[in-house]
Amino acid sequence: MMRIKRLEGYLESEGLDAFIIGRESSICYFSGSTSGGLLIVKRGIEPQLLVPKLNLELAKEQSRDCYLKPYGQKDLLELMEKILGNECKSVGVDELPLSLFNKIKEKFKDKVFRDREDIVWKMRRVKDADEVRLLEKAGELASIGMEAVREHLEEGVKENEIAAEAVYEMMRNGAQDRAFPLIIASGFRSAYPHADVTDRRLREGDLVTVDMGAVYKNYRSDITRTFVLGSPTKKQREIFELVLNAKAIAITKYKDGLKCSEADAAARNLIKNGGYGDYFIHSLGHGIGLDIHEPPSIGEGNSETLVTGNVVTNEPGIYVPKFGGVRIEDTILVGDGDPKNLTKFDETVEDLTV
Amino acid sequence: MMRIKRLEGYLESEGLDAFIIGRESSICYFSGSTSGGLLIVKRGIEPQLLVPKLNLELAKEQSRDCYLKPYGQKDLLELMEKILGNECKSVGVDELPLSLFNKIKEKFKDKVFRDREDIVWKMRRVKDADEVRLLEKAGELASIGMEAVREHLEEGVKENEIAAEAVYEMMRNGAQDRAFPLIIASGFRSAYPHADVTDRRLREGDLVTVDMGAVYKNYRSDITRTFVLGSPTKKQREIFELVLNAKAIAITKYKDGLKCSEADAAARNLIKNGGYGDYFIHSLGHGIGLDIHEPPSIGEGNSETLVTGNVVTNEPGIYVPKFGGVRIEDTILVGDGDPKNLTKFDETVEDLTV
Numbered sequence: 001m002m003r004i005k006r007l008e009g010y011l012e013s014e015g016l017d018a019f020i021i022g023r024e025s026s027i028c029y030f031s032g033s034t035s036g037g038l039l040i041v042k043r044g045i046e047p048q049l050l051v052p053k054l055n056l057e058l059a060k061e062q063s064r065d066c067y068l069k070p071y072g073q074k075d076l077l078e079l080m081e082k083i084l085g086n087e088c089k090s091v092g093v094d095e096l097p098l099s100l101f102n103k104i105k106e107k108f109k110d111k112v113f114r115d116r117e118d119i120v121w122k123m124r125r126v127k128d129a130d131e132v133r134l135l136e137k138a139g140e141l142a143s144i145g146m147e148a149v150r151e152h153l154e155e156g157v158k159e160n161e162i163a164a165e166a167v168y169e170m171m172r173n174g175a176q177d178r179a180f181p182l183i184i185a186s187g188f189r190s191a192y193p194h195a196d197v198t199d200r201r202l203r204e205g206d207l208v209t210v211d212m213g214a215v216y217k218n219y220r221s222d223i224t225r226t227f228v229l230g231s232p233t234k235k236q237r238e239i240f241e242l243v244l245n246a247k248a249i250a251i252t253k254y255k256d257g258l259k260c261s262e263a264d265a266a267a268r269n270l271i272k273n274g275g276y277g278d279y280f281i282h283s284l285g286h287g288i289g290l291d292i293h294e295p296p297s298i299g300e301g302n303s304e305t306l307v308t309g310n311v312v313t314n315e316p317g318i319y320v321p322k323f324g325g326v327r328i329e330d331t332i333l334v335g336d337g338d339p340k341n342l343t344k345f346d347e348t349v350e351d352l353t354v
Numbered sequence: 355m356m357r358i359k360r361l362e363g364y365l366e367s368e369g370l371d372a373f374i375i376g377r378e379s380s381i382c383y384f385s386g387s388t389s390g391g392l393l394i395v396k397r398g399i400e401p402q403l404l405v406p407k408l409n410l411e412l413a414k415e416q417s418r419d420c421y422l423k424p425y426g427q428k429d430l431l432e433l434m435e436k437i438l439g440n441e442c443k444s445v446g447v448d449e450l451p452l453s454l455f456n457k458i459k460e461k462f463k464d465k466v467f468r469d470r471e472d473i474v475w476k477m478r479r480v481k482d483a484d485e486v487r488l489l490e491k492a493g494e495l496a497s498i499g500m501e502a503v504r505e506h507l508e509e510g511v512k513e514n515e516i517a518a519e520a521v522y523e524m525m526r527n528g529a530q531d532r533a534f535p536l537i538i539a540s541g542f543r544s545a546y547p548h549a550d551v552t553d554r555r556l557r558e559g560d561l562v563t564v565d566m567g568a569v570y571k572n573y574r575s576d577i578t579r580t581f582v583l584g585s586p587t588k589k590q591r592e593i594f595e596l597v598l599n600a601k602a603i604a605i606t607k608y609k610d611g612l613k614c615s616e617a618d619a620a621a622r623n624l625i626k627n628g629g630y631g632d633y634f635i636h637s638l639g640h641g642i643g644l645d646i647h648e649p650p651s652i653g654e655g656n657s658e659t660l661v662t663g664n665v666v667t668n669e670p671g672i673y674v675p676k677f678g679g680v681r682i683e684d685t686i687l688v689g690d691g692d693p694k695n696l697t698k699f700d701e702t703v704e705d706l707t708v
Contacts, residue, residue, distance in 0.1 A: 034550060054636040057675050058546040073637075073655055098449050102469045115456045164525035171518035176551040181531045181569075192412040196388060197530040215535075282408040283427075301427055321411050 018042040022096035025290035035059040092116035138221035139342030141214035179213030179220035223343040224329035246316035254339040285313040376450035379644035389413040446470035480663040492575035493696030495568035533567030533574035577697035578683035600670035608693040
């Protein structure tokens with residue numbers, strides 16, 4: 001009930017009469033349910049979880065702190081009307097499909113709907129002890145998956161076969177799912193930060209970037225390692241060391257009270273000074289929790305500060321078109337003292353050469 | 355180029371000056387790229403794929419028929435301004451995150467943005483020969499996954515272990531991913547149509563509903579079977595037969611020119627007459643392709659007609675709270691003659707008893 005109470009506090013302080021939450025992960029955050037639908041929080045009444053009829057029984061098992069209202073295809077807007085009433089004028093919103101948002105605006109002309117996902121993210125970006133426990137477990141499962149990858153990397157194996165082994169070990173060990181479609185980017189494809197999985201066969205000399213995570217009780221982890229098949233070349237080694245040094249200097253900035261942009265700058269400057277500035281083409285990291293990408297972004301433009309309870313990735317990378325790329329990533333818990341790494345796995349070029 | 359040309363034809367006939375596509379799967383449909391970003395189709399110029407800087411190289415490899423414009427965090431709206439110009443007044447949209455949609459509306463006050471995802475779905479819901487080939491392959495992979503499930507079902511095994519085996523076999527055999535988080539709903543949980551995967555151990559007498567699919571070159575399949583652990587009880591058998599009979603009568607309605615609601619009604623009436631009408635709590639089926647849920651819905655309210663090239667599921671189910679449920683689902687290609695089943699697997703209660 002704590003989370004709902006805090007959201008109700010924001011309604012008060014932000015001058016909102018109600019809040020409509022359409023983002024499935026946020027519904028889960030506040031209600032405990034993966035049923036989807038819409039969660040309406042309105043001052044003075046119990047939170048109402050509008051749940052698709054077919055998920056009513058599931059929501060009964062999972063949900064806490066809210067009143068369940070099942071709906072069919074046709075009666076969602078009517079149900080909303082009954083709950084919101086005439087007295088709600090200013091309504092905050094956390095994500096809706098565009099078509100539904102337009103229907104809602106059309107139907108409720110007397111109300112103003114404000115995109116206030118920032119309020120929900122302000123809460124969700126600081127993880128509580130229960131969440132940290134699940135994120136730690138998700139991190140352990142990711143490390144187990146990465147070990148399975150290492151065991152199966154060899155010339156001739158296909159990218160999708162590597163992915164199969166990783167997901168298999170994570171799920172056998174308790175993951176309910178992979179956290180996102182795996183990236184197994186081998187050879188020239190390792191120059192694509194967000195490559196997918198193909199049936200390309202690994203070859204001697206390949207860089208193989210493996211980016212993956214596990215879902216444990218709806219919480220996600222994220223880890224990347226780049227492996228080298230055979231002996232690393234001088235250039236591969238040079239890129240590797242720069243990335244690792246960038247990661248090491250960045251982690252010293254994952255501290256309560258420091259700006260997100262500082263961590264990014266530390267890594268970016270190091271890579272720039274090493275001559276690869278044009279090839280680090282994404283932000284240093286992102287928040288993670290029920291979603292794989294959450295605020296805060298650890299990026300150049302973000303002057304928000306990190307606080308205790310943030311869980312964020314640290315993932316510098318260098319991508320040279322046609323040549324290949326290296327990315328090393330861990331999921332990090334920001335605390336009062338040193339940050340805690342939730343995804344432990346070897347990271348030196350020696351240890352990642354197979 | 356055919357697909358883009360057809361969309362340009364709709365711009366003309368629907369009085370739109372441009373179209374902004376934000377749905378990742380639709381971007382893939384028109385451009386071939388999984389890069390995400392925004393695809394802008396405007397009369398008189400080449401389609402412009404605004405691609406996040408980090409995915410530029412990937413988009414270069416994957417995309418066809420469009421001009422690539424990389425963007426960073428800050429310059430998306432400016433880039434849009436240059437492309438849309440003053441002359442675009444009426445702009446169609448296919449899905450955007452709500453926060454971006456609101457920013458776009460705020461910046462381009464001279465333009466009207468219309469939710470016209472219906473235009474894109476009108477195209478995407480009729481699959482061409484290339485798409486059918488990929489959907490067939492995705493269907494085969496789903497059947498392979500289901501066979502792995504059958505081989506591993508036994509007392510004491512956990513739901514997540516079953517899921518691991520299914521995903522493993524699909525991916526080893528060429529799937530790039532699972533099509534959606536698997537549903538392994540055993541015992542009382544089989545009464546939840548959209549249950550997730552837990553660490554519950556299977557028990558003698560359980561119904562075990564397994565709903566899963568594969569992704570092959572971005573196309574998805576969807577299959578469900580309910581297994582029985584041990585000998586089926588009289589009631590389990592009764593529910594099973596009703597579901598199978600409903601599926602059998604429904605499939606005769608998967609024909610070019612028939613209404614979607616007819617198929618649903620055929621199944622629903624049969625289940626009603628069997629005394630379980632209150633326990634069939636979802637639509638009979640849904641379209642499937644690059645997304646797992648696409649139009650058309652095979653549901654009560656949908657008077658659209660099926661046409662050759664539609665790929666839709668046929669999935670009647672009966673869910674009795676506390677007792678359990680049965681759902682049998684296949685992915686079906688609607689054609690000129692008999693519909694074609696893309697996900698072949700045994701379906702009788704005898705064959706699904708392990």
